[in-house]
Structure formats: C-alpha cells, structure tokens
Amino acid sequence: MQQHIRVKQYLEIICSHIRCKQIHGDICKEIENHIIDQKETFKAQGFDDETATIKAIEQMGDPVIIGTELDRTHRPKPEWSVITLTILLLAVGTVIRFFTSSQDSNGIELFNKQLLFTMVGIGLMVLFYYIDFTVLGRYPKTIFLLLSTVIIFLIILSKPINGKYIYASYMLLLFPTSFAGVVYSMRNKGYIGIVFCGIFFAVSFIVSMIIPSVSSCILLFLSCLVILTIAILKGWFNVKKLYALLLVYLPVIGLLAVIFASGILSKRIALALNPSIDPTGAGYIGTMTRTLLSGAQFIGQGSLPDYFQGVSASQILPGINSDLLITYIIHKFGWLAFIIVATLFTVFIVRAITLCLKQKSVLALLVSTAITLTFIIQTILYIAANLGFQLFAPLSLPFVSQGSSYHLTNMCLVGILLSVYRTGYFIKDKKTSIKTATNSFIKFEDGKLIIDFNIH
C-alpha cells in the first residue's frame, strides 16, 4: 500500500525526535498500522479517504510529544558494570606491568609503549562503542572477506618470527565475531546454511593453520561451535534441531577422534600434565613455572629453591613480562594477588555472559557471545599456562598482558561488546528478514524459486 504523504510526514516528525535510529523502522510500522486502522474506522463511518486520513492523524496526538516520549523510553543505556570492569582490568594490568617492567632491561620502555597503546585502545573502544554493530549482520560476507584478505596480505607481506606470522595472528581474534554475522545471515537457509557456515569456519581455520597458531585454532573452533549450536537451538536455520546438531557434531566428533587416534596430542597432554618429564627441553617453561609457584606465599615474595640462589625470577623464566605475568605476580606478591585478578576476570565474564543471555535479538546474542567467548578462551588459556598447565601457548590476557596488537584487538572487541549491550535491546531480527524478502525480485524459499513481479 502506498504510504500517504501526510502519514509519512507525521512518522518523520515522530522519528526526528527519537535518537536511537535502530528502533525507527519498528515504531513507524506500529504507528502506521494504528493510523490505517483508525482511518478504516472513519471510512466505515462515511468519510472519504483524504478526510479519514486527516482525522486519523489528528486522533493520534502531537507527533512531537509522541517522539519525545518514545525517545525517553528508547534511550540507549550504557552498560556501566562492564565499562567499570574493563577500566579496572586496564588499571590492574598497568600496575602489574609496572612491577614486571623492572625485570627487563628495556622494561620501562616497554611499559611506556604499552601505556600509550592503552590510551589508543581506549580511543578504539570508544569508536567501536558508537559504531552501529548491526553492520556485522548486514554485510557479513564482505566483512569476513575483508578480514581474511587483510590477514592473507599480512602473511604475504610480513616475515615469520620464530616460524610464525605474528602480525597476522592478532587479527585472528576477530574471526569469531565475524563468524557470528555470517551465521546470522543464514536465517531460514536450512541445512545448506549450516554447510555454508561450516565452509566459512573452515576458511578461518585454515588461515589460523597457515600462521600457524594452534591456540587461535582452539579459540576459533570452540567459539564457532558454540555460536552455531546457539543458532541451531534458536531454530535459526528452520530445520529439525536434532538433525542440524548431528550435521555439526558428527564431523566434529570424527575430527576429534582422528586427532586423538593420531597421537599428536598425547605427548603434548603428557607434557602439560607433567612438564618435568622433559625439564630442559619442551617442558622447561612448565617446570620453571611450577617451581616458582611451589615457592609462592599467600602474601608476599615467594622463595626459590636453593640451587637458584642469587638468580632472579626473570632470569630463569623467559616471557615473564608478556606470557607469564600472572606467574610472576604470584611469585612476587603471593596468591592473594592472583585471587584478586582472577576474581575480577570471573566477575567480568559472569556479567558478560548474563548480559549475552538477556539479548533479545539473535544478532545481538550471537555477536556478544562470540566476543565474550573470545575473552573467556584467551583468559583460560593464559591463566592455565601461568599456573603451569601449558597444553597450548597463551594468546594474551585481555586488557592486562603486554603486547600492543593483541591489546588493540581486544579493545576493539570490548567496544563492539559494549555497543551490543548499549543498543542490542532495540535490534529486531524479524524486520531485516522481512525487508530483504519483500525487496528481492527473485528469491529462494522452502526449496522454491519465487519470481516476484509485484515489488515496488
């Protein structure tokens, strides 16, 4: 139905007073429906179309007042709890790095550099906080392609350090979030949609293998699996949930079975559980981490075994300034310091998960879950390694550990997460899908090819 010019103007005035743009479409649809209903009633009473429209609009009330009132209701609310926790973690990280910087010859320089990147990171967080995160759902393939291209370019252009394309590896943290957008775009696409998601996952997984970063592979694998599972359980693909889960989990189980059967992991697991089986080789860091921890106090400086007399912790353990910050603070200040940091992370993660579960739209749910998982898996890998269980190398401890590129990537992610918490409430999934369905001339639905000659 053609929208009446007066109705259009009326709706425009209402929307001009509502700052949250994401809600405009939904409100217009509801108010327009109301006007049409009212108009039909007047027409039934004998008024002509034009008069009925004018009377119906009059009946609605002042559009400025409606707009202002609706703006008050739909004002985006900053999620102060997560903002505060992020700032606290940044502060804790700065304090920890301040203490560890003295352990390194160029420690002060690194500390200052990281401080600068913390500031840049905050700027990035604010930028992403204000960017409309729904672009992830609107242009998922473009974003995924762009991300993959940038990573591949970084691989081609940079030289590997210790056999690893370090600069490209940081970008891998963005894959789960991009994947969430891809899954979102597969609504009602059936089993084919799930297979497509699998292909996108495979691409990101292969890129991680090229780097190579086993830890990133683990992060990608777990987060993408959870995102896909949530989408299936939400009925997103419009297929039988059990079959869809089997389609995803059977290959996963098969793959895991092959990996375990091949015995690649068994040596790694044995070494992670007991690094002292190779104390001077692959188990060196694990052994030293455990040595430092075994001498730690509850509060205060821990002790080192007699044969390390006169040697500092940083001399026996490389990476104390980057990958093993937590081990160092446990050694230096005692377990209480660890309890404080671990508690902060636990509160952050629990709060983030609670807010994810509150999201109404699937896009907000998937994106916030993807980011939260990226943080959770990084934190678990890092803390496990710092407690002497080094099955996989740590990536970074979000907001805390040394390393500018990981830090900046994590700050972008927390910005997007806060943006989801701020405006996610207003996002409606249905609207986008209806819009795309009605606007396309040719569409494919329920196995039928539909050519619609009736579009405007």
Next chain:
Amino acid sequence: MAVDKTLLSGSTTMLILKLLEDKDMYGYQMIEELSKKSNDTFNLKAGTLYPLLHSLEQQGMVISYDNNVDSARIRKYYSITKKGRGLLADKKAEWQTYFTAVNRVLKGGANLAATY
C-alpha cells in the same frame, strides 16, 4: 462523558494490563476495547499508549510479537507476562486504597474519623 486527563493518566498502566489479562492485543485494539468497556469514558490517545506500552515492555511487564491474525497486515501484539500480572495486582490494590480513601473523604469520612 469525558473526564479530566490527569485522573486517567495514573491508572492507564493498570487499565492496559487489565485489558491484556484477558487476551493478547495490538495497540489500536486496546484503545477500542478501553473505549467500549468504559462506555466511551476513556478515550486514550495513541501518543500516550505507545510510549507506555514500550516502557512496560522494557520493564518486562509485557512482551510483544508480530502476528497477522485477522488481517493481511502484520501487527505488533502485546502479551502480559507473569511480572506484569504481579504489577496489575499491586496497581489494583493501590487503586482500591485510593478509591476507598477518596470515597471516605467525599462522604465526610474526615468528620467520621474525628468522632472516633
């Protein structure tokens, strides 16, 4: 009979929740029903209704969903939640207390109270 608007505004939430207690409705339907049930006494404006409905939804008192029952158009229906039913009970009790107090005063309740 049209009544003073201020008298209506405080109880609108209660009236809307009461309407939704019986069945799910869309906005226009609520205004119609309210007008019908009150013998045209309550002529609620859309401008009052929607901000109120949206804030009730944010508070979790009602939930909304799109449906095209009885119509070719997709309408946004509202449904009362358990929390909303709780609020309705509170509002009703509040209204009763207020209503009784006003009645007592109107009937010279203050004088009556003084004699006790």
